[in-house]
Amino acid sequence: MSQKRQKEEGAHSPRDKRRRFFTLKHVISEVVRKQRIQDFQNLLEPLVRRVVKEEIEVALANHFTAMRRSYGKEVHPSESRSLQLRFSNGVSLPLFTGARLEGDGGSKMEVELVDGFTGQIVDTGPESSANVEIVVLEGDFDGDKGSEWTAEEFENNIVREREGKRPLLTGDGVVKLKDGVGSVGEIAFSDNSSWTRSRRFRLGARVTDKFEETRIREAITESIVVKDHRGELYKKHYPPALSDEVWRLEKIGKDGAFHKRLSEANVNFVKDFLILLSVDPSRLRSILGAGMSRKMWEVTFEHARTCSLDQTIYFYRPPSSEPKAGVLFNIGGQVMGLLSDGKYIPSEKLSEAEKVRFSGYSGTSNSCHQSLMTYISSIRLTATTW
Template sequence: VKEEVELALKKHLANMKRNSEKEVHFPESRSLQLQFLNNLSLPVFTGARIEGDDSTIKVALVDTLTGQIVTSGPESSAKVEIVVLEGDFDGDESDNWTIEEFKNNIVREREGKKPLLTGDAFLTLKEGIGSVGEISFTDNSSWTRSRRFRLGARVVDNTDETRVREAKTDSFIVRDHRGELYKKHHPPVLFDEVWRLEKIGKDGAFHKRLSRESINTVKDFLTLLVLDPSRLRHILGTGMSTKMWEVTVEHARTCVLDKRVYLYCPPGTQQKSGVVFNVVGQVMGLLSECQYVPIDKLSETQKAYFPYHIRSFVSCLLFSYIIFLLCL
């Protein structure tokens, strides 16, 4: 009987402890915030769709205490608005801000202009994640105090008392669409027009100088850079500083060359020996009795063989006496 009493007493005390813990247990508070899941694809131009760096822009609702996306509850299907913010809107040192501070940094269109954002600026979260629709800017960012914009995201029609902190992207510049027509290519490709290179403006002085010498593409530029760099430098003239020249040449050299090669065979070799060049005239190696030797494997004596044949090769280019091979 004593043992039964002690067992019953233990159960009673355990139940009291559990009930006591329930009474003093407070529900965990949540700290909710919208977040952009990916960065914007730059550069951004007026009239062009604003996209993420890998896909469409995605927004998520996150519990900042756990770092997890909120996939259930009324907030997980909230309606979200995308707005334009001042580029210098940072919040305080802990990247915090009030609702009013966020509202005060929303950028509106200039007087007499169309709404700054056009397209579908609203989205609905599904299990805490939503994709931004097709939106674009109608105006550039040059007239704002920082000359930059940010995108912001905020919950609309929030009937719950829980504060959902807004999201913002990094700041970025929005340029007029006409600038896209003149932008440089990184990296350039062989048949890009030569003004796609850095420091050579479309229809500018350097572009005109090059055009007069029939240097119209990046391939033309690279070919002369390999075969006669001093002539190329002379064509561009003293208006192009040494620093500008270095920037242009460095950019041109980032061009990805294709696998085409040329073989120049001196007269009398029956195409068994010759010099192998790439598509821009750079020496790749030597063909000796039908055996290809890369340039880094050649002796100094063999390398001394090149200058004469390079000149012969250029002459043959002029008169179209080149044997063209694919992927030697």
């Protein structure tokens, strides 16, 4: 009996108890660890599902956008069209207060209505005849290519005149579209841009008419600096342009005595001055009067002669000549050819005696300035008969 008890006691030795205790602890740890993993999986699974869903939605949206741009129409016909305004040219710089706004190269600024996906001008439908308002925007308003904004954001960035000042944009600020295109009228800034938060302006264009279920995105220009330089309005141009007012020439002040005398004689532009200078310089000298000294006259004369000439050809027929005869010359007074009995003879085929004879036609009459008319608009003349 004692041996049997010893064996039974031996079966439950301290080593066996430690092994059994260690095994139980290990099992409990495993259970806790697996529970934590399960909890983590339960937390991670919805997060992964959401991320995957969002990525799929973004990929599908990009795919549909690419399809719309490729085919120039919406994927869903029930959606409204994507229309937007666009300035076809930039603003000519530098820009000063009071100066008329012009496009690049002195061209007229134009606004176009285009399809937002194809970029093509929309020349049909009621939107193509909409009224467009030109406004001034903050220079830092987001105008990067491809950016989007709401009508409210556009409205909030419109710049108003300072208190006690005239409207910031003066002139005809409304453009009427025709077949999706409209020219901006004569407008000018009345104030400089130095007082704004960015010290710059942008021009904006928005449709004032309402179209059901159609939002027409506004147009904006690049940011521009408008300088307040009163003297700029009276500066001379070097060289002067044919279209410049005559007071842009040296020694002729704006609204001064010489300017008034020339205006009374219908010499309003540099072009008029050059024509009369070529046709009848003595009459031009007489119009300016004794107040213009010889030295002043030479300065004005030389300044006018630096003007870049265009390719317009002028025709003069002396009163005593036949109806189909006369002289063709450029605005600088150079004889370009002759019309004789309805036939054109270029200057290179004229003898020196004929050139001298016909160049004298331009100065034979004080009234020949009024007799001039534009005859041919290109210098590329060919033999012509009437």
